[in-house]
Amino acid sequence: MGGLGNMYKAKAILKEMVIDTICPxxxxxxxxxxxxxxxxxxxxxxxxxxxxxxxxxxxxVITYNY
Known part of the structure; x- marks a missing residue:
């Protein structure tokens, strides 16, 4: 699927957030x-x-709807 690469990027950004002490x-x-x-x-x-x-x-509520 075309969006799969974007999810890998999203996970990488999440890791960077944690490293930079930015809480998701x-x-x-x-x-x-x-x-x-x-x-x-x-x-x-x-x-x-x-x-x-x-x-x-x-x-x-939005989380549960996804």
Missing amino acids: NEITFTTLINGFGKDENVAAAMKVFKAIRKQGLKPN
Whole structure:
């Protein structure tokens, strides 16, 4: 799929954020879930969903809809 490369880039940016001590928020995680969903990568989307809780954040209505 055409978007798959973009998801690899998105994951790389997320890693850079963490290295630069920029904490991802619900919007960041929801965007990743949406992208993985569009790429039909349910396993990756679920991994990100679980990461939301590990960060002490709460998924919102938009997160659940993706």
